[in-house]
Structures are given as structure tokens and as C-alpha cells.
Amino acid sequence: MPAPRRLLLLLLAPPLLLLASPPPALGAPGQGAGTWARFARLPYPEDELFLHDTFPDGFLWGAGSAAYQSEGAWRQDGKGASVWDGWAAPGGDVASDSYNNQFRDAEGLRRLGLRHYRFSLAWARLLPNGTGAPSAAGLEHYARLLRRLRARGVEPVVTLYHWDLPRALQRALGGWASPALPDLFRAYAELCFRHFGAHVRYWLTMDNPYVVAWHGYATGRLPPGVRGGAAMGYRAARHLLQAHAKVWHLYNDHFRPTQGGEVSIALSSHWIKPQYMSEQNIKECQKSLDFVLGWFAKPIFIDGDYPESMKSNLSSLLPEFSEAEKKYIKGTADFFALSFGATLSFQLLDSHMKFQQVESLSLRQLLFWINSEYNHPKIFIVENSWFVSGSTKRDDAKYMYYLKKFIMETLKAIRYDGIDVFGYTVWSLMDGFEWHRGYSIRRGLYYVDFESHDKKFMPKSSALFYQKLIEKNGFPPLPENQPIAGMFPCNFAWGIKKQLICSSPFLDPNVYLWDVHQTKKLIKVDGILAPKRKRHCVDFAAIRLQISLLQETHVTHFHFSLKWSLILPLGNLSLINHTLLHYYQCFVSELLRVNITPVVALWQPMAENQGLPLSLAKYGAWENTETIQAFVEYARLCFKNLGHRVKFWITMNEPYVRNLTYTAGHNLLKAHAKAWHLYDKEFRRSQKGKISIALQADWAEPACPFSKNDQEVADRLLEFDIGWLAEPIFGNGDYPRVMREWLHQRNSVDLYNFHLPYFSEEEKKLIQGSYDFFALSHYTTILVDWEKEDPLKYDHYLEVQMINDITWLNSPSRTAVVPWGLRKLLKWIKSKYGDVPIYIVANGIDDDQNVVHDKLRIYYIQNYINEVLKGKEFLEFSVYNPFSTEIHSYEAPSMKHYREIIDNNGFPSPETPERWCPEELALCPECSFFRTRKSLLAFISFIFFAFIVTIFFIIYHSRRDERRYK
Structure with missing residues (x-):
């Protein structure tokens, strides 16, 4: 359903929304397994050609950023520390300094013609200790940003938690490993809904819980750096799911009737293809997606429980949900928010999660899999792009062409596969701190000079490309891209x-006998040679x-x-x-x-x-x-x-x-x-x-x-x-x-x-x-x-x-x-x-x-x-x-x-007029003499014919005279 119509229904029917409940599951999990066979059957090369078409009217084009990556101002106006502060130096202490450059960022959005901007709230900026009294400066900062976005016609898409857990909660409670965190997160979300909800239509409870749970609490690769093994990672994931469900129900029960917004969770995934198109390899691919995306998506979008492949392989490591918990978690998303990019989808994917299959960058196939696996949800791509080297400045061609590929695949998913994708978010609006990669890569549409005092902010080639694409709402067909009808000149070669070309003729002068009875081979006859002769073309x-x-x-x-x-x-x-x-x-x-x-x-x-x-x-x-x-x-x-x-x-x-x-x-x-x-x-x-x-x-x-x-x-x-x-x-x-x-x-x-x-x-x-x-x-x-x-x-x-x-x-x-x-x-x-x-x-x-x-x-x-x-x-x-x-x-x-x-x-087309081209004669040198001297040859033929006739008459009359005188 188009976005304006959805909003109209929300405004006209608040009593119905009070009774809203999670949508029922429509199908069985595992239906996405048919994706690989389906795409293997598509016509080649037609399906791989670039699609010149436009996106649906009202499509939400946007860009995004995360608080820790871009805001900086880590100790300014009473902000509390997050688990990322001090993890990596210099980290996001200053980053793009967006906290002090709101107008710059908002103008950058306006120049690109974006329809939405995804950003995250810094939990520790609003609640320095993670709980307690809110920061007035923090509340005013985000309220001012929302007003600026609305003034420029930009729709805010707000993430409540993008990895920057307040350090105080980690030290006091153990972070997401603690069962107390879901209720604290709900309280934080209630503060945000109350203060900002009137200006926000799309909410994301958290970003990529897979990274938080697995690399924050199992492997320790990312803050808070807990190396608790798989058991702790799965426990943290359970609490993240519970926290998300609590926030969704909070919004659904208390804020949706008046604010009319939608809530989801940003889930990241890779895509994987089988080494060989065998049933076993396809099962392994399905398992790979279950262990990363399905870990969180199946409980939310299907039945409140983990994928069967996880349950059968992990046994007691995976905490169980009660029936009441399953019912509470099931259906707690109003749309499917998908992240797909280098850092989240591939670089932070453990190798054993691939199950010996092959990674792929096919966003289109992932969208099809999600559509099949999770009952055809409407999909919002809330993060997508690639990266370039940290030394690359404004001509980021590599980034631009990855962007082109991903957007084109999204368009194919909509036009060819009938998938309901209603928004796309480039990551990110500006260069910033790229998590475990630091400043060694760049992912922004705008170049940020981190060495300059005022953090110079300049559009890259990718920004200009994206701006033109938004203006055209895709890749409309152009006359020069269309084949033409017509014919070449008659003398076209x-x-x-x-x-x-090289061929060896048979030039052996020896004579051979064929032993047809025993060896079946040619036997050379000694002393006898074939006579030499002139070479001929038939040789x-x-x-x-x-x-x-x-x-x-x-x-x-x-x-x-x-x-x-x-x-x-x-x-x-x-x-x-x-x-x-x-x-x-x-x-x-x-x-x-x-x-x-x-x-x-x-x-x-x-x-x-x-x-x-x-x-x-x-x-x-x-x-x-x-x-x-x-x-x-x-x-x-x-x-x-x-x-x-x-x-x-x-x-x-x-x-x-x-x-x-x-x-x-x-x-x-x-x-x-x-x-x-x-x-x-x-x-x-x-x-x-x-x-x-x-x-x-x-x-x-x-x-x-x-x-x-x-x-x-x-x-x-x-x-x-x-x-x-x-x-x-x-x-x-x-x-x-x-x-x-x-x-x-x-x-x-x-x-x-x-x-x-x-x-x-x-x-x-x-x-x-x-x-x-x-x-x-x-x-x-x-x-x-x-x-x-x-x-x-x-x-x-x-x-x-x-x-x-x-x-x-x-x-x-x-x-x-x-x-x-x-x-x-x-x-x-x-x-x-x-x-x-x-x-x-x-x-x-x-x-x-x-x-x-x-x-x-x-x-x-x-x-x-x-x-x-x-x-x-x-x-x-x-x-x-x-x-x-x-x-x-x-x-x-x-x-x-x-x-x-x-x-x-x-x-030629049916309208092309018929053209008669005279057939060329054989171009042999022997024929060229006669072909160029036709008149002379006709005259000589006539003279020869007259000569023959004259001779005939002379002979005839001479013989008749001889008979007369005899």
C-alpha cells in the first residue's frame, strides 16, 4: 500500500489501532529455500542486464548516520560515556562533529533532495547514566534536529540504539547479558517517544542485534568486548529480542494511536550462494541465513521462536522462550528494516557462519529470500552501500558503482519480482568513524576533512550521482539506450x-600398404617413391x-x-x-x-x-x-x-x-x-x-x-x-x-x-x-x-x-x-x-x-x-x-x-521501406577482364560470328561452283 494511504488509515481509525495486535503468520518458515533454484532458472543474459526503469511514486530516498560515528562532542553538554568511548583512539570523540554542525548536515540533506534521514539517538547523551533524569541539552539537541529536518521536508527515521550502550549500564549490570536491560531500554524508549514521537513516523528500536550479541558478548571483537563465548552471546540476543518486543508493545499500546508512526528493528544480513547447486549445499545456505538473519527475524516475523536449524544444532546453548514469550515477541515489527553492506553483512560475519558456502553481493536475491521466508513483508532498506579507502577524497568512483549496483538490484526486485520495497537508505550521509575499521575507510556521500578545524564538508561524486538518481526517481529509459531499426548501405561489408589459417598438404613421396588384417596400420614400402608432380590446390x-x-x-x-x-x-x-x-x-x-x-x-x-x-x-x-x-x-x-x-x-x-x-x-x-x-x-x-x-x-x-x-x-x-x-x-x-x-x-x-x-x-x-x-x-x-x-x-x-x-x-x-x-x-x-x-x-x-x-x-x-x-x-x-x-x-x-x-x-522494421541491392558478381581476377570490357567483347563476338558466316558462305559457294563445272 502506498505510504500516503497508510497514513490516512492511521489518522482515520485510532480506535482500531488501540486494539491492534501482531499480524498472524501467513506461511511456514523455510520457503526462502527456493530462492537459489529460482534465480538459477532465470534467462541469461537478459536477467543480468541493467534495468532502465523508475521506482514507484512516493519512494523514500534517504541517507543515514549513527550517533557515535558522526556526532563527536563526546563530553560536551554533560553527555555520558558509552561502551565505545575509549575503546579505540581517537574513535568517535570528534568524528564528523555533527553535534555542532546541525545546519551543515541539514543543508547537505536538502541539496541532495533526500526524502528521509536515518539517524540514531545517543542513549548516553539523553540519559548520561543510562537511566535517571534526562539531559536537557540532549533533549534540545535532537528536538532542534527534528525541527530542521521537518522544515526541509525530510522524514526522520530514528534509531533508539545503535551500539552505543551507556558505559554505566555495562559496568553496573553487565550490559545486555543482564535480564534487567530490557526494562531499562523500555524506559529509555518511552522518554524518546514522549519527547520526539510527534515528529517521527518511522522508529527503529535497535540496529543489528547480531553484531551486538555475537561480537559484543561472544567473541569480544567489538565493545563492550566481553569474550563470553556462544552461551553469553545467545543470552544477550534473548535480552535484545525481549527489549525490542517491549518497546514495540509500548509504542503500539500507548503512542501509536496519537502519533501514527511505525516501529521495527534494523536487521543486517549477508547473502550466500551454494558452491554447487545441490540440495545439501542449498540447505547449508539456508542454515547460514538462519544463524545470522533468521536468529532475530523468525521470532519477530513468524512465530516468536528461533529457526529450527539453530535449535537442532545448538541444543542447550540456545535459551528457550516460553509460549507466552513467543506470543509476545511474534509480530513485533510494522515493516522489515534491512541493512546490507560491507561492514555489517560481510566483514563482521564469522567464517563458520558461511557453512562452507560462498558469499555474494546479490541484494536482489536477499530481498526475494526475505519476501518468501517472512510472508511478504513491506521492506525498508535502512542501510546499504560499500566503502572506499580512507585516503580517497571526493572522486569515490568505486563507492558510486557499488551504489548503482545495489539500487539497480532493488529496482529489479520491485519490478521483476514484485517485492514491496518502499524506501532506500544510503550509508552514510557523511564520512565518519567506521567502527572497527576506524578512519581507514570512508562510506559517506559527503567528504569530511577530519584534519580541518571546522570539518570541511564537500559532496563526492557519489553524492552527485545519488542526487541525479533521486531527481529521475531511478534510471528512466533514455533514447540513446534504446535499439534502433534501420538498414545499412548496400555495399556494407x-x-x-x-x-x-594454416594447413599441411599431403606431400609425403613414399608409398604405403595398408595392413587390413593384422596391425590395421600403413606399412611403408622401401625403395619405392611416388613420381613428383606439380602442386595443385586439391592437395x-x-x-x-x-x-x-x-x-x-x-x-x-x-x-x-x-x-x-x-x-x-x-x-x-x-x-x-x-x-x-x-x-x-x-x-x-x-x-x-x-x-x-x-x-x-x-x-x-x-x-x-x-x-x-x-x-x-x-x-x-x-x-x-x-x-x-x-x-x-x-x-x-x-x-x-x-x-x-x-x-x-x-x-x-x-x-x-x-x-x-x-x-x-x-x-x-x-x-x-x-x-x-x-x-x-x-x-x-x-x-x-x-x-x-x-x-x-x-x-x-x-x-x-x-x-x-x-x-x-x-x-x-x-x-x-x-x-x-x-x-x-x-x-x-x-x-x-x-x-x-x-x-x-x-x-x-x-x-x-x-x-x-x-x-x-x-x-x-x-x-x-x-x-x-x-x-x-x-x-x-x-x-x-x-x-x-x-x-x-x-x-x-x-x-x-x-x-x-x-x-x-x-x-x-x-x-x-x-x-x-x-x-x-x-x-x-x-x-x-x-x-x-x-x-x-x-x-x-x-x-x-x-x-x-x-x-x-x-x-x-x-x-x-x-x-x-x-x-x-x-x-x-x-x-x-x-x-x-x-x-x-x-x-x-x-x-x-x-x-x-x-x-x-x-x-529493418515493418515500416522500413524495401530496398533492392544488386547482387555482386564473383570477384575473380579471371572474370574482371571480361566484366569491364563487355562492349568490346560484344563487338568481337559479332565480328567473329560474321567471319564464321562469311567463311561458311565462301565454302558453300565454292563447292557448288565445283559441282556445276564437273
Whole structure:
């Protein structure tokens, strides 16, 4: 039921509320066990895609904080000590100093557009000794805060107890281990309801009783640090449950009729998934949740008693409830308040509580489990987020993307799973003291400078992201995120890539007999050799099979690389593998026979010797200038032997710049340019082909769209990864200015000695413009940040932090699937290098090899090609080749899908007008002479026909005359 309607009913029916009782249980516990099987059956990858949609109207967006984490002022205005004071230095003595900065905090809430603010009351600030006379200063502090929130339209969500038990109660009574605490807590709650209840609609009795009971009284990891073992932990938990129930009944019986609020308890949980989808592992997962969340949730939401798995495993350790106590505890929550985050849900989870299963960050699955297990309660997420390093300042990209993931999963739970989630709380509003982690991590939307006297308070990237999200009430569909209908031009090139093709023909001259009776093997006949003969294409039996498989795809182009090290084993022309050259000749001839255009790369970097002949690899490879001339001679050989059949050449295919030194890259560029000019001067006129270089070009996206620093980092990475080789060829003949300036800066601090060579003016002229098209391979998009967060993914050389958007779809090898990155890349190339024709010569993704239906690859092909269609709408690219990576003897579903796109030449809609594309004839060299000289051939045919007719008549008349004179 929407929130306003719930409030209306409360106001209109106070007599009914006086008779309110805990809601009855609707189902049996354990129904959540079906969660794992249910999510395992959901369609892939559709269910993992980002959901562009909005939250229900009236959704409560908010942020939270806890008193000890943020207030500071630990001895100010007569505040009493809590069990946390003195536990860790400096602890929360000052923290964010929220006690003295109420206006600052309230304005921060207003700027974000939040609808609610969750905060906790400090028990020891209101009752310095935990009981007795209240502090007037404490009462006024919270009353003033509530007035400020209400003035800004922010709904208070108030926690009575967030771990900061008054120290006096711990020392005098033993804290929550004492049966006296529930009544004292009830008295404290009554004070709060009486003074603040008129301004508070949502109350939380306590936060995460699991942490308080287990780590406060069993393990001693947290204050009050009692190492009482499991027995004391379970005893403390019993008292916490009793205290909560007393407060709920207090409010229900005495304050709800006039104040109209709701009361619950904030329960924290992890999520866990089975190592294997077996019945036993699922039982262990269910047990793990029972021991953490169910420990408190089942008594409150189901039947007043502990989960059966706890009772059967813990025996006498678990205190029993009487029937009256069960009835009293059962149903004492008006909504399910859930906390899910790093500290509470995972870092403070003992390893044995996992029961040998695997932790997971799936908030959506946890919400579904709660919904199934506890009778479909309405759910308020009262704490959720992740963390960043304590050294991170305002660009908290990692935190922002975790936030994005959790909010998106909440949206899916609402829209896909039908779960009633009515509010979401980011933790926390500001940086503060993070419990056992101290100040080593940060979790705030606002950055707090703890070193400054006035605790400077500035919004982070996550705050700006959250602000925009609240404005839009989610992630509404945007036009650029929607697929478009349309068709590509008639001359659009569709292709497939295979890195290398190589087949050994049967060239053994010996004669064999087949022993069909005994050994079943071939036996060599000594002294007899088969006669030598000229090589024929039929010797390469595999060619026809490969070509037939290619034909079935309906592609127009096929891209592959020659193997330099096999064609010229010694690296020079002294030894040429003519057999392999003949194989390549046969292969491209067969391609042309079936009207498939070959796109041939001269050199492909390989793990073995960099793809170079051993003699070149041994003596410096591309570091050695002699490799330049060796490449040119190799190119000349290939042009001579294959050029009359190959019309698209790639000099170097995907040279991976991360593996190149600056000297190697320098020589590689000169080798490419010389090969290009060689073709241009000696072969282009007769062969009429095109030639260029193919660069690997993945897109780099700023992690924080609001950060100029991140944009600068992304630009730098693109220049080093793409511009390094592209700018000299497609730009001004020299390396990007960004590279030279960055390396000069790095060298100036005497930490590095990077030398980026210089081209002579003659070399610049040689390299500049040495292309006929821009060929690129594109696979994925990466996010980059300037703030160092994860040392394992930090590039010290470029000062770039690589991070993940965990909402992105990923392949089994963790390659991100980001279709729009390709469109952004194409736009970037156009903006830098003008209207150069573009060939995408490689684009694809790995998929699970054990799955027959490669659904991820289908999604990848569909959406990446659609992004190129969007690009063609405004960028006017000439050609696109979404080359796959392999050809198989079986037809994968993705290949069928790709063929459909090819046959439709894109994505036509019913409204798309029909377009007739003339069918191209086979592009064989033997046919080109006749095809281009049709008129001449017709005339010659006519003359030949006339000549034959004339000869016929001459012979006929001569013979008739002979008969006449006889």
C-alpha cells in the first residue's frame, strides 16, 4: 500500500489501532529455500542486464548516520560515556562533529533532495547514566534536529540504539547479558517517544542485534568486548529480542494511536550462494541465513521462536522462550528494516557462519529470500552501500558503482519480482568513524576533512550521482539506450575473422600398404617413391571445407593473418616456403570463387617470438632497425604472390601497445609506412587494392562523469593506447602532444627515464597519410579514475586507476560487454581524424565453452552492431566488419543470428521501406577482364560470328561452283 494511504488509515481509525495486535503468520518458515533454484532458472543474459526503469511514486530516498560515528562532542553538554568511548583512539570523540554542525548536515540533506534521514539517538547523551533524569541539552539537541529536518521536508527515521550502550549500564549490570536491560531500554524508549514521537513516523528500536550479541558478548571483537563465548552471546540476543518486543508493545499500546508512526528493528544480513547447486549445499545456505538473519527475524516475523536449524544444532546453548514469550515477541515489527553492506553483512560475519558456502553481493536475491521466508513483508532498506579507502577524497568512483549496483538490484526486485520495497537508505550521509575499521575507510556521500578545524564538508561524486538518481526517481529509459531499426548501405561489408589459417598438404613421396588384417596400420614400402608432380590446390583438402563453412555464414569478407615466421623461416628471402605461399594462393582463390573478399594481414603479434621469424626475434625484434627492411622485403614477396587476388591488406594487425617499447613502436611505424609506400608505388596501379594498419581500440570512459580529473585520465589513456600509433599515420605525422608532455613531466621528477623518439621531417612525411582506411579491433570498454583505490589495478606509469562498473554484463573471462562504448569510440575517431573510412576488423566476446547456446555472444553481436547503426546515422562511416573469432564445424546459435542480420542488412522494421541491392558478381581476377570490357567483347563476338558466316558462305559457294563445272 502506498505510504500516503497508510497514513490516512492511521489518522482515520485510532480506535482500531488501540486494539491492534501482531499480524498472524501467513506461511511456514523455510520457503526462502527456493530462492537459489529460482534465480538459477532465470534467462541469461537478459536477467543480468541493467534495468532502465523508475521506482514507484512516493519512494523514500534517504541517507543515514549513527550517533557515535558522526556526532563527536563526546563530553560536551554533560553527555555520558558509552561502551565505545575509549575503546579505540581517537574513535568517535570528534568524528564528523555533527553535534555542532546541525545546519551543515541539514543543508547537505536538502541539496541532495533526500526524502528521509536515518539517524540514531545517543542513549548516553539523553540519559548520561543510562537511566535517571534526562539531559536537557540532549533533549534540545535532537528536538532542534527534528525541527530542521521537518522544515526541509525530510522524514526522520530514528534509531533508539545503535551500539552505543551507556558505559554505566555495562559496568553496573553487565550490559545486555543482564535480564534487567530490557526494562531499562523500555524506559529509555518511552522518554524518546514522549519527547520526539510527534515528529517521527518511522522508529527503529535497535540496529543489528547480531553484531551486538555475537561480537559484543561472544567473541569480544567489538565493545563492550566481553569474550563470553556462544552461551553469553545467545543470552544477550534473548535480552535484545525481549527489549525490542517491549518497546514495540509500548509504542503500539500507548503512542501509536496519537502519533501514527511505525516501529521495527534494523536487521543486517549477508547473502550466500551454494558452491554447487545441490540440495545439501542449498540447505547449508539456508542454515547460514538462519544463524545470522533468521536468529532475530523468525521470532519477530513468524512465530516468536528461533529457526529450527539453530535449535537442532545448538541444543542447550540456545535459551528457550516460553509460549507466552513467543506470543509476545511474534509480530513485533510494522515493516522489515534491512541493512546490507560491507561492514555489517560481510566483514563482521564469522567464517563458520558461511557453512562452507560462498558469499555474494546479490541484494536482489536477499530481498526475494526475505519476501518468501517472512510472508511478504513491506521492506525498508535502512542501510546499504560499500566503502572506499580512507585516503580517497571526493572522486569515490568505486563507492558510486557499488551504489548503482545495489539500487539497480532493488529496482529489479520491485519490478521483476514484485517485492514491496518502499524506501532506500544510503550509508552514510557523511564520512565518519567506521567502527572497527576506524578512519581507514570512508562510506559517506559527503567528504569530511577530519584534519580541518571546522570539518570541511564537500559532496563526492557519489553524492552527485545519488542526487541525479533521486531527481529521475531511478534510471528512466533514455533514447540513446534504446535499439534502433534501420538498414545499412548496400555495399556494407560483413565479415568473419580467423587469426591464422594454416594447413599441411599431403606431400609425403613414399608409398604405403595398408595392413587390413593384422596391425590395421600403413606399412611403408622401401625403395619405392611416388613420381613428383606439380602442386595443385586439391592437395589442401581442408580448404574446401573451410570455404563451405564460410559460405553458410553469408559473409562478404574474411579476415586472416599470414604467418611471417613460416613463409620466411630465416627472416629473409634466402629460404621461402613456397608450399605455404601456394596454400594461401589457393585459399584466397577459393574465397573469390564464392564471392568472399579476403582481408589479409601481413603480421599478427603472437606469444611465440612476437610472431616474427626466430632470426629477427633473437636480435631485438622491433627494437632492431633491420627488422624494418626485413618486413618490407617480406611485404614485397606477399604482394607479388598474392596481390592480384587480395584487394585489402593490413600491414600490422593489432600491435598491442602495452607490450611495445617506444623504440619498437617507432620502428613499427616506419615499417608500416614503407610497406604502404611500396604497395602504393609498385603494386596499386596493377592490383588496385587498399592497404592500412589495424589498431586495437578499446574505449576508456571516465569513471566519474562529474570529474574533470577522470576525463583527463581517460583522454590520456586513449592517446597512449590508440593515438600513439594512430596520430603519426592519421594525424600530423608525429606522436600525440599529450604523450610528449606527460613523459616530459614524468622524467622531470627523476623517477623515470622514458625516451619517446623523434621523427625526422622526412620520416614524418613518409608516415603521415600512409593509409587507405582506418582499421580497428574493438572488444570492450574500461572505466578509469584518477584516485588510487586498488593497487592491483593501478597503472603507476600513467597514473590511471582501472575500476569496474559492477552493473555491466561480463563474459566468463570478465570482459565487460558495453555496446555504447563502440559508438563513442567511432565518434572520437571522427572528431580526431575526420571522415576517414573505418573498418572494424575484429569485434567479439568469449562465451561459456560448456554451453551450446551461446546467448551472451548473441546479445553481444546484436547490440554492438546496433550501436554501429546508430553511429552511421550521424557519423557516416563507410564500412563495418563485425568479425567473429572462430569458425566451427557446427553452427552456433550466434552464427545463425549473425546470418539473419546479414541477410536483413541490419535491423529493418515493418515500416522500413524495401530496398533492392544488386547482387555482386564473383570477384575473380579471371572474370574482371571480361566484366569491364563487355562492349568490346560484344563487338568481337559479332565480328567473329560474321567471319564464321562469311567463311561458311565462301565454302558453300565454292563447292557448288565445283559441282556445276564437273
